[in-house]
Amino acid sequence: MTVNTIQYLFRLGRQVAVLLACTLSGVASAGFIEIPASPQHIALLQQGGLVVYMRHGRTDARIPDQIPVNLNDCSSQRPLTDAGRQTLDNIGQYVTQLNIPYQSVISSPFCRAQESARRVFGEAIQIDIDLRYTAAMPAAERKPAVERTRLHLSEPVSPMGTNRIVVSHGPNIAELMDYLPKEGTLILFRPLGQGRFEYLASIPPAHWPELLRQWQTENTLR
Amino acid sequence: MKASHRLRLLLLLPVVTVVLLATAIVLLSLHNIRGHFATSGAAQHADLEVIARMADFSRRINEVHNATISALRGAMADNLDELQLYRQHRNIVDELEQLDALVQQLTHSELMISANHNSARELQEEFRAYRHFVIMATDVIAVDPQVADEFISQAAAHFREFSLYTSIVSGRLAERSQVRTTEQNALVNNALWQVLITGLLSLLLLFSVAFLVARRASTQILQIADALTTLSRSEQQEIPLPQIEAMQHGQGELAGIAGTLLKFRNAIERQRAAEQKAFELAFYDPVTGLPNRRLLAEHLEHALALGQKNNTWTALLLLDLDGFKTINDLHGHRLGDQLLVEVTGRFTAQLQDRGTLACLGGDQFVLLLDGLNGNNRDAALQARQLAKELSGCLQAPVQLQDNTLYISASIGISMIQQPPELPEQPLQFAEAAMYQAKAEGRGIIRFHDAGIQQRLEERAFMELELRQAAERDELVLYYQPQVGNNDKVDGAEVLLRWQHPQRGLIPPMDFIPLAEETGLIIGIGQWVLEQACAQLAQWQQDPALAELSLAVNVSARQFSEAGFVQQVADILHATGANPHRLKLELTESTLLHNMEDTIARMQELQQLGVQFSLDDFGTGYASLQYLQRLPLDQLKIDRSFVQGLLSGDSDPAIVRAIIAMGQALHLEVIAEGVEERSQQQNLALLGCRHYQGYLFSAPVPLAHFEQWCLLHHNASQPA
Numbered sequence: 001m002t003v004n005t006i007q008y009l010f011r012l013g014r015q016v017a018v019l020l021a022c023t024l025s026g027v028a029s030a031g032f033i034e035i036p037a038s039p040q041h042i043a044l045l046q047q048g049g050l051v052v053y054m055r056h057g058r059t060d061a062r063i064p065d066q067i068p069v070n071l072n073d074c075s076s077q078r079p080l081t082d083a084g085r086q087t088l089d090n091i092g093q094y095v096t097q098l099n100i101p102y103q104s105v106i107s108s109p110f111c112r113a114q115e116s117a118r119r120v121f122g123e124a125i126q127i128d129i130d131l132r133y134t135a136a137m138p139a140a141e142r143k144p145a146v147e148r149t150r151l152h153l154s155e156p157v158s159p160m161g162t163n164r165i166v167v168s169h170g171p172n173i174a175e176l177m178d179y180l181p182k183e184g185t186l187i188l189f190r191p192l193g194q195g196r197f198e199y200l201a202s203i204p205p206a207h208w209p210e211l212l213r214q215w216q217t218e219n220t221l222r
Numbered sequence: 223m224k225a226s227h228r229l230r231l232l233l234l235l236p237v238v239t240v241v242l243l244a245t246a247i248v249l250l251s252l253h254n255i256r257g258h259f260a261t262s263g264a265a266q267h268a269d270l271e272v273i274a275r276m277a278d279f280s281r282r283i284n285e286v287h288n289a290t291i292s293a294l295r296g297a298m299a300d301n302l303d304e305l306q307l308y309r310q311h312r313n314i315v316d317e318l319e320q321l322d323a324l325v326q327q328l329t330h331s332e333l334m335i336s337a338n339h340n341s342a343r344e345l346q347e348e349f350r351a352y353r354h355f356v357i358m359a360t361d362v363i364a365v366d367p368q369v370a371d372e373f374i375s376q377a378a379a380h381f382r383e384f385s386l387y388t389s390i391v392s393g394r395l396a397e398r399s400q401v402r403t404t405e406q407n408a409l410v411n412n413a414l415w416q417v418l419i420t421g422l423l424s425l426l427l428l429f430s431v432a433f434l435v436a437r438r439a440s441t442q443i444l445q446i447a448d449a450l451t452t453l454s455r456s457e458q459q460e461i462p463l464p465q466i467e468a469m470q471h472g473q474g475e476l477a478g479i480a481g482t483l484l485k486f487r488n489a490i491e492r493q494r495a496a497e498q499k500a501f502e503l504a505f506y507d508p509v510t511g512l513p514n515r516r517l518l519a520e521h522l523e524h525a526l527a528l529g530q531k532n533n534t535w536t537a538l539l540l541l542d543l544d545g546f547k548t549i550n551d552l553h554g555h556r557l558g559d560q561l562l563v564e565v566t567g568r569f570t571a572q573l574q575d576r577g578t579l580a581c582l583g584g585d586q587f588v589l590l591l592d593g594l595n596g597n598n599r600d601a602a603l604q605a606r607q608l609a610k611e612l613s614g615c616l617q618a619p620v621q622l623q624d625n626t627l628y629i630s631a632s633i634g635i636s637m638i639q640q641p642p643e644l645p646e647q648p649l650q651f652a653e654a655a656m657y658q659a660k661a662e663g664r665g666i667i668r669f670h671d672a673g674i675q676q677r678l679e680e681r682a683f684m685e686l687e688l689r690q691a692a693e694r695d696e697l698v699l700y701y702q703p704q705v706g707n708n709d710k711v712d713g714a715e716v717l718l719r720w721q722h723p724q725r726g727l728i729p730p731m732d733f734i735p736l737a738e739e740t741g742l743i744i745g746i747g748q749w750v751l752e753q754a755c756a757q758l759a760q761w762q763q764d765p766a767l768a769e770l771s772l773a774v775n776v777s778a779r780q781f782s783e784a785g786f787v788q789q790v791a792d793i794l795h796a797t798g799a800n801p802h803r804l805k806l807e808l809t810e811s812t813l814l815h816n817m818e819d820t821i822a823r824m825q826e827l828q829q830l831g832v833q834f835s836l837d838d839f840g841t842g843y844a845s846l847q848y849l850q851r852l853p854l855d856q857l858k859i860d861r862s863f864v865q866g867l868l869s870g871d872s873d874p875a876i877v878r879a880i881i882a883m884g885q886a887l888h889l890e891v892i893a894e895g896v897e898e899r900s901q902q903q904n905l906a907l908l909g910c911r912h913y914q915g916y917l918f919s920a921p922v923p924l925a926h927f928e929q930w931c932l933l934h935h936n937a938s939q940p941a
Contacts (some may be wrong), residue, residue, distance in 0.1 A: 059365060061362035061365040061366030061369040061370070062366065064358040064361055064362055064369075064373070065358070067354050067357060067358065137315070138315065138316065139315075139319070170304070170308070171308055171312070174305055174308050174309070178305060179305065180303075180308050
């Protein structure tokens with residue numbers, strides 16, 4: 001095999017890559033529309049029976065996960081930004097303020113997820129190793145994490161009148177639906193059992209002021 | 223198995239062997255070569271696959287890199303939302319994972335290991351670093367494109383590094399692949415050569431084996447062909463075929479054919495033997511093994527043709543055993559046959575290939591004599607001589623099975639010169655003669671020709687009579703005077719006469735040759751000498767006759783007889799005759815017979831005083847040289863010259879020469895046959911001094927001669 005042939009194959013490969021990139025971007029643009037949560041959604045939450053999935057807070061991209069990542073060493077992991085931590089603390093106040101009932105808080109073993117869970121939902125968290133997700137995780141390892149996520153989203157919540165809190169990463173959701181929530185976003189699901197769930201609404205960090213305003217307005221009117 | 227099948231197998235065997243084994247070699251070689259090609263092909267295929275994967279890796283890593291760049295651009299320009307970026311990230315991660323596996327495979331491939339493992343390992347390390355940075359980059363691309371860009375820059379550095387390694391490895395792979403292809407080709411070529419050389423050697427070996435087998439077979443076939451040629455050409459009774467006999471006992475495939483051939487040969491030999499037997503039965507007598515009547519007839523025909531051409535005589539002798547029937551009856555046929563065989567043996571031994579002996583069956587034998595020279599009588603004498611010999615060899619008795627048999631044969635002879643009118647005539651004549659002989663008694667020989675028979679009988683009778691003549695005093699001596707000049711009586715020549723009681727006086731020429739042939743001449747000659755010497759002695763007592771000499775003819779046979787000189791001496795001594803008065807007359811032929819011996823005898827006799835006269839001088843071949851050597855006293859001019867002198871038939875010069883010769887040698891010369899006075903006168907003129915002839919007196923008895931001497935003496939006596 002000559003060098004010319006190899007160069008030809010390189011050229012061919014580049015053309016195919018361009019084509020592939022265009023296709024990928026095209027697919028992603030169709031479909032899902034994020035629904036901002038309304039006071040009705042807060043009411044539902046207060047009734048219980050929903051699953052609240054939260055993506056960890058804002059992170060510092062300059063410090064990426066090491067490959068391979070060490071789950072016991074937070075310094076090998078992408079950390080939360082200080083601004084992110086502030087935002088999370090704020091959200092924790094909002095959650096308390098809204099009096100959302102929950103008993104169990106399930107978190108990914110990553111430090112940024114655990115920290116996010118504690119800052120928003122308090123110290124009592126449960127680590128679910130299967131929820132872990134890394135950028136370098138290959139397809140074979142990714143699948144159990146996605147399925148674990150699906151389980152948490154679809155299983156009916158018990159005890160009655162409480163919600164299930166799951167704190168993890170964005171890609172877990174992206175794998176289940178065409179939706180990658182922003183960091184620190186809370187997503188409301190109604191579990192339907194047998195792996196099925198219903199997306200209700202999202203509360204991105206920036207939405208909180210508006211939501212609280214609407215909720216207060218409604219409560220005032222009542 | 224039939225011989226043709228065996229032969230076909232034998233001839234096909236080398237060919238079939240070569241073809242089968244050659245096919246096996248070709249198949250084995252093809253299998254071997256195919257194995258080599260398959261191995262070589264598989265190796266090349268594996269190498270090509272590695273190279274193809276390498277190319278595939280290069281292509282895909284480029285795609286990944288491009289996808290990363292485009293994702294970054296999308297993120298920078300905010301064209302792509304977070305989800306899209308994530309999806310791209312995820313795809314890139316998956317692709318990189320697969321590529322990692324691919325790199326793993328490539329670095330562990332045989333070709334890569336053999337090419338350059340270090341480059342491959344570095345390539346792998348660079349790829350991992352690249353992968354690391356790309357994943358980190360895309361992971362954060364949505365969060366912070368700036369950070370991602372930094373990671374991508376670092377990834378790009380690694381990308382360049384492993385791109386370099388990729389091209390190096392690709393180049394090395396290509397080189398290595400080429401080398402390996404060359405090596406594989408060399409291996410295949412080697413294998414091909416090996417197969418070719420092995421094949422050629424095997425074929426050579428096979429060919430040699432086949433050649434040897436074929437040669438063995440063809441040698442035997444050639445021997446069989448030779449044997450067949452020998453069989454077809456040989457005319458011998460026995461046809462030896464040692465090679466074929468050896469082949470028959472051998473183990474070869476052709477042993478059966480050799481056996482058949484020998485049977486064929488034996489059949490031919492038996493046939494030849496049968497033919498030989500038939501021929502013998504047809505042409506030979508079964509008991510004696512001699513030619514039979516048929517073969518004799520052929521011989522006779524041939525002999526007669528030859529005789530006519532060469533003017534020679536043919537004699538047919540028919541011999542019949544006397545009393546054979548009686549012997550047969552008394553002792554049986556078996557003994558009779560044995561006797562015939564014995565007789566055949568004796569005849570054959572006696573004849574020593576003179577003539578052809580045949581047997582007509584039973585006790586009748588025939589002897590065919592051809593090419594007999596001379597006149598009828600001589601030929602008949604030869605035939606009779608052989609007949610006598612055959613009779614003679616039967617004289618000894620035959621001893622057979624304690625029987626002593628005395629046998630004899632009656633022999634009939636027929637003489638033939640011209641081919642007879644009927645071919646069976648000669649045998650019939652001989653048969654007739656034989657029956658005639660048989661009628662006359664046992665052991666008799668008879669000629670068929672009456673004239674011959676008669677002449678031979680006469681001769682035999684005369685011989686008998688001559689033998690008796692001396693005893694019966696029928697031989698008498700006559701005297702013819704010999705006179706000198708002036709008619710003086712010198713003496714006389716003694717001449718022998720046979721006074722036959724029935725036939726009267728028989729002249730010497732009618733019985734002397736017979737006496738010489740039979741040897742009777744010796745006895746007769748001695749008698750003549752005795753008589754002559756006695757007469758001389760008697761004359762010596764008479765003064766009137768005392769001067770006379772006597773000339774006695776001595777035949778060659780008598781003169782050459784051992785003891786002749788002693789005989790003469792004895793007679794002279796016994797009679798007391800004066801040797802000087804005895805004159806022995808010898809002919810030229812006597813002298814020429816054995817000259818040295820003759821001269822010695824003559825000298826011995828001359829010592830005794832005996833005189834010698836050469837008779838019939840001039841008729842032989844006497845030469846001066848021998849005349850000089852001979853102790854002669856007298857030459858006698860033959861009567862033919864004397865008579866010719868008168869008639870003018872002979873030249874007086876010859877007579878004069880003879881006389882002159884005698885004078886020169888100091889020999890007395892006497893002329894005989896002088897019948898007339900003129901002859902005497904002429905001879906006297908020529909120098910001759912002594913005469914004998916009718917002019918003076920015919921040969922006369924003693925009494926007349928003595929009377930004539932006395933009368934003549936008185937008459938011639940000068941008064």
